[in-house]
Amino acid sequence: xxxxxxxxxxxxxxxxxxxxxxxxxxxxxxxxxxxxxxxxxxxxxxxxxxxxxxxxxxxxxxxxxxxxxxxxxxxxxxxxxxxxxxxxxxxxxxxxxxxxxxxxxxxxxxxxxxxxxxxxxxxxxxxxxxxxxxxxxxxxxxxxxxxxxxxxxxxxxxxxxxxxxxxxxxxxxxxxxxxxxxxxxxxxxxxxxxxxxxxxxxxxxxxxxxxxxxxxxxxxxxxxxxxxxxxxxxxxxxxxxxxxxxxxxxxxxxx
Amino acid sequence: xxxxxxxxxxxxxxxxxxxxxxxxxxxxxxxxxxxxxxxxxxxxxxxxxxxxxxxxxxxxxxxxxxxxxxxxxxxxxxxxxxxxxxxxxxxxxxxxxxxxxxxxxxxxxxxxxxxxxxxxxxxxxxxxxxxxxxxxxxxxxxxxxxxxxxxxxxxxxxxxxxxxxxxxxxxxxxxxxxxxxxxxxxxxxxxxxxxxxxxxxxxxxxxxxxxxxxxxxxxxxxxxxxxxxxxxxxxxxxxxxxxxx
Numbered sequence: 001x002x003x004x005x006x007x008x009x010x011x012x013x014x015x016x017x018x019x020x021x022x023x024x025x026x027x028x029x030x031x032x033x034x035x036x037x038x039x040x041x042x043x044x045x046x047x048x049x050x051x052x053x054x055x056x057x058x059x060x061x062x063x064x065x066x067x068x069x070x071x072x073x074x075x076x077x078x079x080x081x082x083x084x085x086x087x088x089x090x091x092x093x094x095x096x097x098x099x100x101x102x103x104x105x106x107x108x109x110x111x112x113x114x115x116x117x118x119x120x121x122x123x124x125x126x127x128x129x130x131x132x133x134x135x136x137x138x139x140x141x142x143x144x145x146x147x148x149x150x151x152x153x154x155x156x157x158x159x160x161x162x163x164x165x166x167x168x169x170x171x172x173x174x175x176x177x178x179x180x181x182x183x184x185x186x187x188x189x190x191x192x193x194x195x196x197x198x199x200x201x202x203x204x205x206x207x208x209x210x211x212x213x214x215x216x217x218x219x220x221x222x223x224x225x226x227x228x229x230x231x232x233x234x235x236x237x238x239x240x241x242x243x244x245x246x247x248x249x250x251x252x253x254x255x
Numbered sequence: 256x257x258x259x260x261x262x263x264x265x266x267x268x269x270x271x272x273x274x275x276x277x278x279x280x281x282x283x284x285x286x287x288x289x290x291x292x293x294x295x296x297x298x299x300x301x302x303x304x305x306x307x308x309x310x311x312x313x314x315x316x317x318x319x320x321x322x323x324x325x326x327x328x329x330x331x332x333x334x335x336x337x338x339x340x341x342x343x344x345x346x347x348x349x350x351x352x353x354x355x356x357x358x359x360x361x362x363x364x365x366x367x368x369x370x371x372x373x374x375x376x377x378x379x380x381x382x383x384x385x386x387x388x389x390x391x392x393x394x395x396x397x398x399x400x401x402x403x404x405x406x407x408x409x410x411x412x413x414x415x416x417x418x419x420x421x422x423x424x425x426x427x428x429x430x431x432x433x434x435x436x437x438x439x440x441x442x443x444x445x446x447x448x449x450x451x452x453x454x455x456x457x458x459x460x461x462x463x464x465x466x467x468x469x470x471x472x473x474x475x476x477x478x479x480x481x482x483x484x485x486x487x488x489x490x491x492x493x494x495x496x497x498x499x500x
Contacts, residue, residue, distance in 0.1 A: 048377050077379030088370040092288075102378060104281055160377075 001026050002047065002158065002190055007056035009042055016042045018214040019056070027188045029181050029204045031195050034211035035236060043211065044162055044194045049077060060158065078106050081151030081189075083161040083180075087143040089135040095146050096122070096131035102154040121149040125179060141172040145179070152183055159184065159191040165200060173197060177204045198237060201225065202246075210236070226250045265460050272388050272456075275381035282389065289393035293355050297400055300354060301347060305338075305404040308346075309411030312337050317421035327422035331430020334412035336439070343404040344443045345491050348450040351400075352483035356458035359390055360479040363462030364472040372463070387459040397451035398444050405443070442498045449494065450487055457483045 002024040009017040016039045024030040034040050045051040047058060049065060058065045060076050068076065082088075089098050096118050103114045122128065125145040135143055144164060151159055161180060165173035181204045184191040195201065201208060205222035210233050218230045225237060226247055238244045276282065316333040363386055366372050375382040409431055416427045461479035465471055 050373060050376055074379040077377065080377060080379075082374065082377045084370045084374060086369055088374040090371055090374075091365070091369075105278060105378065105380060 001061055002192070003057075003059045004047070005057045005059070007043070007046060007053055007058065009039075009046055009051060009053040016214050017046070017053070020211070020214075020216050022209050022216055022219060024190050024192050025207060026190045027185060028191070028206040029184050030190070030192045030207040030209065031201060031205045032192065032209050032211060033195055033201060033236070034217075038211040039214040040194050040211055041162065044160060044192070047192060048080065048082065048160055049073065078102075078154070079157040081154070081156035081159045083144065083147045083151050083159070083164050085163045085166050087135070087140075087147040089143055089146055089150070091135060093135075094131065095127070095133050095135065095138065098135065098146055099149045099153050101150065106154060117153055118149075121153040122146075124152070124183070125149045140167050141169075141176070144168065144172075144176050148176070148179060148183070152187065152189075155187060157189060159189045161191070161193040161195075163194055163196060165195065165197045170199065173199060174203065180204065181206075198240075198243060201237065226254075261460075264464065265456070268383060268387070268460055268463065269456055271381070272383040272391065272459075275384055276388075277380065277385050285385070285389035286392045289389045290396060292358065293390065293393050294396045294400060297351060297354060298403065300350070301400050301404050302407050304350060305343065305347070305407040306411035306414075308342060309334060309338055309408030310415030312342070312408070313412035313415045313421065314419060317416065317419070327426040328430035328433060330416055330422050331412070331427040332433050333430075334416075335409055335431040335435075338408035338412070339405055339439055339443050343401050343408060344446040344450065345487065347401060347404045348447070348454065348487050349484050351397075351454055352458075352487065353480050355394075355454055356479050356483045357476040359455070359458035360462040360465075360476045361472055363387075363459055364465045364475045367463065367465055368468055368472060383463065386463070387456065390459060391452065391455040394451040394455045395448070397454070398447045401443070401447045442494075445498065446491065446494050449490055453483060453486050453490065457486055 004020055004022050004024075007017050007020040008015070020039075020043060032040050032043060042051060046053050060079075063072070063076065065073065065076065089095075090101065093101065096115075099118045099121050100114050103109055103117055107114070109117070118131075122130065125148050127142065127145050127149065130138065130142065130146070135146065138146065148164075159180070164176050164180065168176065177200050180191060180193065183189070193200065193204075202222050202225075205225070208218075208220055208222065208225060209216055210218040210230075212232050218228060218233045220228060225233065228234065234247075238247050277285070313330055313334045316337075317330045320329055320333075363372075366386070372382050372386070375385055413424070413427050413431075416422055417424050422430075458479040461475045461482070462472075465475040
């Protein structure tokens with residue numbers, strides 16, 4: 001579980017995060033949504049420890065990150081898996097070497113043990129014959145799956161995904177969404193996903209945090225988001241006519 | 256103010272690249288790969304340029320001392336001094352700032368743009384040690400490239416001298432041995448090692464701290480070449496003043 005308490009972050013005179021409080025629960029897919037410029041990416045980078053923040057605290061299973069020693073921080077980071085928006089696979093390594101990378105860096109396993117773990121991770125994301133391909137030879141969907149395999153190969157406690165569906169077709173997006181949800185449930189990880197994709201919100205949003213102007217405007221789930229009266233949320237989520245109709249139908253069905 | 260900030264950031268980067276070292280088994284592979292990319296990959300161009308520039312130095316020297324009072328062997332002497340003192344260590348380093356420097360800046364810059372550096376940081380890896388230290392370690396072999404440049408420069412001079420009919424082989428060989436000061440070679444290698452550090456760190460700095468996209472990677476490579484050359488020229492002046500005067 002990750003607890004965020006009164007998080008503030010500024011760049012110069014511009015305040016991006018103005019005091020966010022929320023909890024990301026273990027074994028659930030937690031989504032951060034909001035318009036461009038609402039502070040989602042900055043929030044995610046604070047959670048990842050890539051940005052320092054001025055005020056507030058982030059606690060990973062009770063351990064307040066800012067109060068930890070460098071070694072303890074490194075231990076927390078070693079338990080984090082991250083899927084970047086552009087996959088961020090290492091160009092100079094094959095797909096198998098990319099997935100093996102965290103094992104090489106953080107474990108003392110033998111080569112055969114590492115190979116077994118890589119095979120298992122790649123099988124889990126349904127990539128069986130791609131070991132020797134270079135990232136540039138893989139499609140966008142394949143690259144995302146490799147990134148997920150790399151993120152889970154070391155059995156992390158926390159999984160972060162920055163817009164995992166960007167640049168993917170709707171069918172592949174659903175495959176990636178379902179994969180993330182299945183893995184979250186299977187490994188009992190705390191998963192935090194930064195997303196713009198309303199399909200993801202409806203499909204896997206077990207917990208949704210909606211940000212607006214650096215503040216948490218609303219939080220709920222893919223069930224409660226249909227019923228919310230919060231204008232900022234409805235304007236953002238149901239901006240298309242299709243989603244407006246879907247919402248109307250959902251409410252009518254459940255009345 | 257920006258210059259001061261960048262100079263401060265550069266020195267902090269050079270300190271940070273020695274901290275939180277990467278596992279030796281991984282680092283060894285990175286260093287070997289960088290030796291291949293930066294040292295072995297530069298031998299061809301270094302050899303080609305040195306041989307022909309050595310020839311040009313000899314021809315120009317011979318044409319400018321066409322006086323019966325000046326002995327022929329001075330052609331070999333002048334070629335040796337030019338190549339050992341300046342051409343091989345300094346001007347070869349400026350050429351390497353273009354070849355090796357832009358390669359380092361663009362490869363690290365691309366990693367920055369495609370979030371690969373963020374991926375390393377998220378994993379708790381000291382990305383500066385992982386990316387920059389292997390380049391520094393590989394470039395400790397840079398004096399090897401320079402010694403080949405010295406040898407081939409003098410050899411190119413000899414070929415131009417003998418086959419161009421400027422003097423005899425014996426006179427050229429006498430010239431390159433005449434009044435030989437070992438410290439000049441030591442001075443050249445001291446400069447080479449300092450330039451190796453600059454070649455590893457200045458382009459890395461420009462790649463690591465760049466912001467933007469593909470266009471900015473190209474701009475960072477150009478800026479990196481300019482600044483690496485400027486720093487090499489300035490350091491060359493001060494080192495020469497300190498070591499030779």
